[in-house]
Amino acid sequence: MARMTVNDRPVEFLLDGDTPLLWALRDAANLTGTKYGCGVGDCGACMVHVDGEVLRSCLVTIAEAEGRVVTTIEGLSADRTHPVQQAMVAEQAIQCGFCTPGIVMAAAALLKSNSAPSEGEIKAAIRNLCRCGVQPRLVRAIERAGRVARRVETISAAPAPGISSRDAKSSVPAFGNSNDKDQSR
Amino acid sequence: MPLSRRAILTGAAVGGGLFVGWYLWPRHYSAPLIAGEDEYGFGGWLTIGKDGVVTVAVPQLEMGQGVTTLLPQIVAVELGADWRQIAVQPVPPSGAQPNIPLAAKWAPLWSSIPSLADEPGDMLAGRFARDHAFSATADGTTLAAYEQPVREAAAAARAMLAMVAAKRWGTDWEQCEVEGGLVQFGKRTLRFGDLAEEAATMRAPDPAPLRPDPPAERPVGEDDDSVDTLFPRLDLPSKIDGSMIFAGDVRLPDLVFAAIAHGPIGMQELVGYDAKTVKKIRGLVGVVKHKRWIAAVASNSWQAQKALKALRPRFSGPGAVGTEKLEQVLTTAARGEGETILSFGDPDSQLQQGAAGATYYIAPALHAAIETASATARLSDGRLELWIASQAPEAARAAAGEAVGLSPDKVVLYPLEAGGSFDARLEKQHAIEVAQIAKAIGKPVQLTWSRAEESRMVPPRTPVAIALTASLGQGDSLTPSAWRARLACPATVREFGERLFDNATPEAAMERAAGKADPLACEGALPPYAIPNVAIEHVPVTLSLPTARLRGNAAAYTAFATECFIDELAARAARNPLLYRMEMLGQQPRLVEVLRRAAQIGEWGAGDGGTGEGMAVVRMDAVGDPQRAGGGRIACIAEARAGGSGFEVERLIAVVDIGRIVNLDLARQQIEGGLMFGLALARGSSAVWHRGMPSPARLGAMGLPGLADTPDMTIEFVSSDAPPFDPGELGVAVAPPAIANALYAATGKRFRRLPLMETVA
Numbered sequence: 047m048a049r050m051t052v053n054d055r056p057v058e059f060l061l062d063g064d065t066p067l068l069w070a071l072r073d074a075a076n077l078t079g080t081k082y083g084c085g086v087g088d089c090g091a092c093m094v095h096v097d098g099e100v101l102r103s104c105l106v107t108i109a110e111a112e113g114r115v116v117t118t119i120e121g122l123s124a125d126r127t128h129p130v131q132q133a134m135v136a137e138q139a140i141q142c143g144f145c146t147p148g149i150v151m152a153a154a155a156l157l158k159s160n161s162a163p164s165e166g167e168i169k170a171a172i173r174n175l176c177r178c179g180v181q182p183r184l185v186r187a188i189e190r191a192g193r194v195a196r197r198v199e200t201i202s203a204a205p206a207p208g209i210s211s212r213d214a215k216s217s218v219p220a221f222g223n224s225n226d227k228d229q230s231r
Numbered sequence: 232m233p234l235s236r237r238a239i240l241t242g243a244a245v246g247g248g249l250f251v252g253w254y255l256w257p258r259h260y261s262a263p264l265i266a267g268e269d270e271y272g273f274g275g276w277l278t279i280g281k282d283g284v285v286t287v288a289v290p291q292l293e294m295g296q297g298v299t300t301l302l303p304q305i306v307a308v309e310l311g312a313d314w315r316q317i318a319v320q321p322v323p324p325s326g327a328q329p330n331i332p333l334a335a336k337w338a339p340l341w342s343s344i345p346s347l348a349d350e351p352g353d354m355l356a357g358r359f360a361r362d363h364a365f366s367a368t369a370d371g372t373t374l375a376a377y378e379q380p381v382r383e384a385a386a387a388a389r390a391m392l393a394m395v396a397a398k399r400w401g402t403d404w405e406q407c408e409v410e411g412g413l414v415q416f417g418k419r420t421l422r423f424g425d426l427a428e429e430a431a432t433m434r435a436p437d438p439a440p441l442r443p444d445p446p447a448e449r450p451v452g453e454d455d456d457s458v459d460t461l462f463p464r465l466d467l468p469s470k471i472d473g474s475m476i477f478a479g480d481v482r483l484p485d486l487v488f489a490a491i492a493h494g495p496i497g498m499q500e501l502v503g504y505d506a507k508t509v510k511k512i513r514g515l516v517g518v519v520k521h522k523r524w525i526a527a528v529a530s531n532s533w534q535a536q537k538a539l540k541a542l543r544p545r546f547s548g549p550g551a552v553g554t555e556k557l558e559q560v561l562t563t564a565a566r567g568e569g570e571t572i573l574s575f576g577d578p579d580s581q582l583q584q585g586a587a588g589a590t591y592y593i594a595p596a597l598h599a600a601i602e603t604a605s606a607t608a609r610l611s612d613g614r615l616e617l618w619i620a621s622q623a624p625e626a627a628r629a630a631a632g633e634a635v636g637l638s639p640d641k642v643v644l645y646p647l648e649a650g651g652s653f654d655a656r657l658e659k660q661h662a663i664e665v666a667q668i669a670k671a672i673g674k675p676v677q678l679t680w681s682r683a684e685e686s687r688m689v690p691p692r693t694p695v696a697i698a699l700t701a702s703l704g705q706g707d708s709l710t711p712s713a714w715r716a717r718l719a720c721p722a723t724v725r726e727f728g729e730r731l732f733d734n735a736t737p738e739a740a741m742e743r744a745a746g747k748a749d750p751l752a753c754e755g756a757l758p759p760y761a762i763p764n765v766a767i768e769h770v771p772v773t774l775s776l777p778t779a780r781l782r783g784n785a786a787a788y789t790a791f792a793t794e795c796f797i798d799e800l801a802a803r804a805a806r807n808p809l810l811y812r813m814e815m816l817g818q819q820p821r822l823v824e825v826l827r828r829a830a831q832i833g834e835w836g837a838g839d840g841g842t843g844e845g846m847a848v849v850r851m852d853a854v855g856d857p858q859r860a861g862g863g864r865i866a867c868i869a870e871a872r873a874g875g876s877g878f879e880v881e882r883l884i885a886v887v888d889i890g891r892i893v894n895l896d897l898a899r900q901q902i903e904g905g906l907m908f909g910l911a912l913a914r915g916s917s918a919v920w921h922r923g924m925p926s927p928a929r930l931g932a933m934g935l936p937g938l939a940d941t942p943d944m945t946i947e948f949v950s951s952d953a954p955p956f957d958p959g960e961l962g963v964a965v966a967p968p969a970i971a972n973a974l975y976a977a978t979g980k981r982f983r984r985l986p987l988m989e990t991v992a
Contacts, residue, residue, distance in 0.1 A: 079473015222410020
C-alpha cells in the first residue's frame, strides 16, 4: 500500500508494492495521459515528474514512489498553459499524440533546470521515441517554450478547456448574436 | 480562442437516432453522424447546433496524419464557417461514406476481376464499397474519396442556410454571402445557429452549388518553416494535456484488464500452461484460453501481466520460423524466372548482352508504432461494443462479432484515434481477441498487447530481393535502353487481402496467396525514366513468415532499388547522377522541376566521390489515373557520412509536388514524418526471426532515429493546381535511396541492403 502525492492530491494505492507507477496511475488513478509504449524504458511515453525529476514511470514501482510528489501530464497545468504545452501546439509538433505527454514532461523538466537550453542540450535531454516523426520541430518548439518561460514571448495556441458559451459569444462572431434588422434605414 | 471539440465517446451508435434525412442521403444506410439535442443534420456529413457549433463527420482514422483537421477544413471553407466553430466526430463505417478509390485499387483483393484501378468511380467498386461499408483509411486515398462528397454536403448546407435567411429578409438566397459562420445580406447577418433548424428542412439545390475553387493553400517562400496556419490542427489541445482518449484509455464501470500471450511464429497452438501458480495473483479475474493464445485478466494491467507470466504458456506447431537464410533465398529467387507484371518494347533481346545488373535486398520492416494494439470491449444484452482504432473498421467490427457469434448489426464500433499505425491497424486480431475475452469473462475488458506481442504478432512489411538489369547505351549519354526489375517476395498484398477481406488467419492467408503473381506488391517498380524497353516481373516466393502493409508500402522498396541502381548506372557511365537522371525525364516536367529545385537548394556539385551528397526521385501515381495527371513527386538530396558504428545523416533537402495543397502545414508534417520514417528504414526498424521470435523486439534496439539523429531538413513545395495527392508516403520512399547514394559518395561503397548496415548502434 503506497502513499504519495499525485497532482497535488494525497493518494493511497491499494496495489502490490511492485506495481510500476505507470499502471497505478493508469488503471487505479485513471490518469491515462501517461502512456504505455514498451514497459522497459525505451520509448519515454510514460514519463512523469517524481519530486521534480523526470522519470519513466514504467521503471518506478509504487513502493519506490512512496512519499514522493508525482506530477503527470494531467497535473502539469490546469489549463494547458504550461509553456511547453503552448509551444508544442503552436509549432504543431504533434501528430498522433501518443508520445506527446512523455515529450512534454521531458521538455518541462529540462526547462525547469535550464530555461535557455542550447540545441545540443535539447537533443541530449529529449530521448523520447516518436514514430510519426515530429523531431524536426521539437528543438524549435522547446526553444520557443523556453522563451515563453523566460517571458520574452507569449503564445496562446491551445485554448483552455471548458470555455463558457458567454466567452465564446464575445470572441467569435459565429457564436454571437444575429443582426437581423436592416440598419441602413 | 475557443476550439470546440466534442467528447470523443458521444453516441456513435449504429442506426436510429434523430437523423434528419434529405434527398442526397441513401436511406437504406445507417446514419453515421447522429444529430444530438438542438442539432440538425445535413447529409450525414455535418450537423449544425443551435449554439452555432458545426460538427463534421470524419469516416477516416486519425493516426497522426491530420485527417480530423483536413476534412473539417474542407467543410469549413465550403460552408463559410469560422474555424473556431468546427467540431469533429469520428464516425463508424457506413455504406453512405464509402472509400471507392481504395475499393477500386484493392479490387484484386476482393474480386476476381484483375483491376478496376484505372476506372475511377467504377460501378463495381462503388457497389462493393457501399454494400460492405468499406471506408478503410489507407494508400493515401482520403482526398480522392472524400473531398468531393464533403464539399457537396457543405455547399448544400450553405445553400440551405442562405435560403432560410433570404426568406426572412425577402431576398434571393443567391444574393446572400456566407462566411465566418454568418449568412450576410448587406449589413444584416444571421448566425448559422439561428438558421439551422429550419435550414435542415429545406430542399437543397441539385447539384450542390460548389464554390468556384476547392480549398488550396499556396506554398510560402523558400524554406519558410514557420507554422502560421489558418487551420490549426483540431486534435492538438486534447493531445497536449493527456485528455485524448485512445483505445487503452477508455474507462468503463467494472472494467478489467487483460494481458495476452501468443506463440512464436510457426508455433501458434497453445498446448499447455501452469494453472496453479497463477491463483496466488491478487486481483486475478480469470484466465481465458484459446487455440492460439492465452490471456490473463485482472483488476489492473500489472496483475494481469504477472499472472500471464506465471501461466508459463507453451505453444506448439509445424515449426518455429527462422529468417536467417531469408536474404539468400530471396536473392536466389530474384535471379530466376518471374511472372511478367508489365512489359513494353523488347527488353529480352536488349538485355541479352552487355547488361549491367545488381541485386538489392530489403529486409522485413517493423511498424513499431508507440501505441501497441489495444481495444476495449463490452458484451451485454446480446450486443458487443468495441472501442478501437482501426484503419479497416468494418472488417474489425464484423470479425469481432463473428468471433462471439454476433452478426455485424449487433456490434457497435466506437472509432478512436490511433497512437501511430503505419498500416499496422489494418490488422484486426486484437479486435477478435478482446471480444472473445469479454465474452468469456462476462465483464467489460481492455486488452493491451505488450511490446513483445506487438513486435511479434503484427506481421512485418515483406522482405524482398530485387534484381535489376539494364543495358547501357542510348547514345552518348549511356542512359539505359532496356530495364528489367525482378522482385522476389511473397504475394504480400494478396496475403493481406485474404486477412482483411476473408478474415483468414495469417497461416491460411499465406497459403491462399502462395505462388500467385501480385502486381500490387510490385507497385512503383516501373522507373519514371524514359526507357524504351521495360519488363517488371514478380517471383512469388512462399515464406513461413506472414507479411503485411507498412507506410511506404511497395514504393519504399522499389524506389530504393531503382534509385540506387540508377546511381550505379550513372557511375558506370561516368556521368553526373543529376544530369543522367535529367536526360531521362524529358517527358516528366513535374519531376524535372522538383529535382532541379532540390539540386539548386543542395548546391549539387559534380556528385563525385567524397562529397557525401546523394539524390533520389520518386513518382507515385494516383488511383484511377492512367494519364498520370495527378500523383505525387519528390526529389531528395541527402548529406550523409559514415560515423561511429553506422552513419549520420546531416541534412535532407526535399522538394515536393503533390498538386493542389489543401493544408500546407499538414503536408509539411507528412513529408517531415515520412523522411523520418524513411531514415528509420535506412538505419533499422527491421528484425531477424529466430525460433519464431523477432530480434530485436525492443523498441530501443531497432535503430529508430531520435532527436539527436534528426537531420537538418529543408522542405519546399511546388505550387500546382494538379489534383491533390497524399504526401504521407513520398518521404518514406525517397529517403533511403538518397541516403544510400550519399553514403556511396562519401565512402565509395555501394549499399545494396536496407537497412543500410547490418548492425546499427
